[in-house]
Amino acid sequence: MLRRARQQAVLAAIARREWLLQMLALGAAGCRRSEDRAYARGNTMIAGVDGYANDRPLTPDEYAEYLVYLPLVRVDERGQRRPCLATEWTHSGDFLEWTYRLRPGVSWHDGRPVTVDDVKFTHDLHARADSLVYGLRTTCTVHDESTFTIRGAGWTRGQGADSFMSIVPKHLLDGLDYQKWYEWDFWLRPVGNGPYRYLRYQPGTMVELEANPDYYRGSKPPIERVVLKFTRGASLTELLSGSVDAIVLNDSSQLPAIANDARFRTYWEMTNGGSNDFVALLWQNEHPLFRDPEVRRALSLAINRRELLQVLNQPSEFSLVDGVYTSRQARRGEGSEPRYNVTEAVRLLDTSGWRRRGSDGLRQRAGREFRFTALTQPGSWTTAALYVQDQFRDLGVRMEVQPLERGTAQTRLQARNFEAAVFRNHFVNSTDWQLGFLGVEPSPIGYRSPDLTRLLERLRMAIDPVVEDQLYGEMSDLLRRDQPFAFLFRSAVPHVVHTRVRGLAAPWHSNPLVATEDLWLDVRPRSEHAQQNQAHE
Numbered sequence: 001m002l003r004r005a006r007q008q009a010v011l012a013a014i015a016r017r018e019w020l021l022q023m024l025a026l027g028a029a030g031c032r033r034s035e036d037r038a039y040a041r042g043n044t045m046i047a048g049v050d051g052y053a054n055d056r057p058l059t060p061d062e063y064a065e066y067l068v069y070l071p072l073v074r075v076d077e078r079g080q081r082r083p084c085l086a087t088e089w090t091h092s093g094d095f096l097e098w099t100y101r102l103r104p105g106v107s108w109h110d111g112r113p114v115t116v117d118d119v120k121f122t123h124d125l126h127a128r129a130d131s132l133v134y135g136l137r138t139t140c141t142v143h144d145e146s147t148f149t150i151r152g153a154g155w156t157r158g159q160g161a162d163s164f165m166s167i168v169p170k171h172l173l174d175g176l177d178y179q180k181w182y183e184w185d186f187w188l189r190p191v192g193n194g195p196y197r198y199l200r201y202q203p204g205t206m207v208e209l210e211a212n213p214d215y216y217r218g219s220k221p222p223i224e225r226v227v228l229k230f231t232r233g234a235s236l237t238e239l240l241s242g243s244v245d246a247i248v249l250n251d252s253s254q255l256p257a258i259a260n261d262a263r264f265r266t267y268w269e270m271t272n273g274g275s276n277d278f279v280a281l282l283w284q285n286e287h288p289l290f291r292d293p294e295v296r297r298a299l300s301l302a303i304n305r306r307e308l309l310q311v312l313n314q315p316s317e318f319s320l321v322d323g324v325y326t327s328r329q330a331r332r333g334e335g336s337e338p339r340y341n342v343t344e345a346v347r348l349l350d351t352s353g354w355r356r357r358g359s360d361g362l363r364q365r366a367g368r369e370f371r372f373t374a375l376t377q378p379g380s381w382t383t384a385a386l387y388v389q390d391q392f393r394d395l396g397v398r399m400e401v402q403p404l405e406r407g408t409a410q411t412r413l414q415a416r417n418f419e420a421a422v423f424r425n426h427f428v429n430s431t432d433w434q435l436g437f438l439g440v441e442p443s444p445i446g447y448r449s450p451d452l453t454r455l456l457e458r459l460r461m462a463i464d465p466v467v468e469d470q471l472y473g474e475m476s477d478l479l480r481r482d483q484p485f486a487f488l489f490r491s492a493v494p495h496v497v498h499t500r501v502r503g504l505a506a507p508w509h510s511n512p513l514v515a516t517e518d519l520w521l522d523v524r525p526r527s528e529h530a531q532q533n534q535a536h537e
Helices: 004-011 015-031 037-041 116-126 178-183 235-240 252-257 293-301 305-311 327-331 342-351 380-395 406-414 450-461 465-482 526-536
Strands: 044-049 073-075 081-083 086-091 097-102 139-142 147-151 196-202 206-211 225-230 246-248 264-270 277-283 355-357 362-365 371-376 398-403 420-426 485-490 492-498
Touching: 037 044, 044 235, 081 086, 097 116, 116 139, 116 147, 235 246, 235 252, 235 492, 252 380, 252 492, 277 293, 277 380, 293 342, 293 380, 293 465, 293 485, 305 380, 305 485, 327 465, 342 380, 371 380, 371 406, 380 398, 380 420, 380 485, 406 420, 450 465
Parallel strands: 044 225, 044 246, 371 398, 371 420
Antiparallel strands: 073 081, 086 097, 097 147, 139 147, 196 206, 206 225, 246 492, 264 492, 277 420, 277 485, 355 362
């Protein structure tokens, strides 16, 4: 049970918004007393999609691409490769060469066969010097009509490009202006090779797809039709009104609006394949308050992450992290959870000279108060910051919270113009400050470690996945020792889905637009649902 002070500190910032959303939910609940509109759609699933410029949700590198296109392999919940367009593969001892055999008999939706030329064409698009999508630094060599080899470092690093690079048709795209990739009208009426094929497009409104009767798995997917409806920022309203079956809820503070609505279930998906995509409390390590790693460790120990998950409406079983991990390690459930020990935090601050002074109990050292400001962004990050603020207050530390617009916050971090910040980090061998703030010099957080530099150099050269796992383990040990930032929670996406959509499972089978071919719909007759509703009333 959250303490009263913590409830007030966190919930006051979002109380009015939640109240309005709950009123909307109650209105929708009143409608479902008669009959749930969703069942009237039969074997059609409507997914609300938000934020697509030019109405192109089927562009490769978007969620919905796997409805229409296929990659070479799939990755299962244990991080293992499974056949898809490729039926088998081998790799060289140094993991630099991967040779694949293409599945025979797969056709594009226009009836043309999928060939190794399509694979090479797709690869070479993404290996261009001006690549707009994956930025591959590899080569593709075709050996015969069914085998090809891709060579180069980074091809299978992390989750692996062979699992997320959708193969596209050379015979329809060859010769188009690559620099206008995202503007191609082809993405509005695509011809793919996947479980669903294009049926129709209504500008500004929706794209409709139908199950592919010639799908390579031998039968078409159970869900007959999928409609991608452009919700224009109103996805929650569309869901509650019964107009769509599934949405991505970008603001988890809206979850209370549907918490008691029996029509829906929430499936949390770890972003970026479960790799190191997390939100952390960053310290400016060169700031006088945070130069001492014992002080940073004390502050980290004072944060109860399990309780924080409750505040953020994330499931209690959702994994927490206290280190960096490969996608394979994340899917295997490896890693440790951050420690929570207020007694130890108090001891570390006392021995570091930061002691409570005066009637307010604020810690001071050499006449300086332990007071600082943390930058953040609106939404769940601000909610998390308010929660941490309350826990630090109990410790005798004052953290002010300053929400900023995303671009402004990023600029402040890049310029190292901050004391602390609640910010997202996606650390996957990146040298981009925004994605991996440990991997650059000078680091935006002011953290310098020769040991980390050596590990990063070894990691950049590592191809063997076993070695990569080991190096990530060593980095995690180093981060726990130096505590240059405090892990808060993993970045995750809540998919809110009508209960008639069956077959989803968190966290690796949570996205209804990725797992669609394995799902099915409850399509019992409307009269049966009406009787069930009457009995419930």
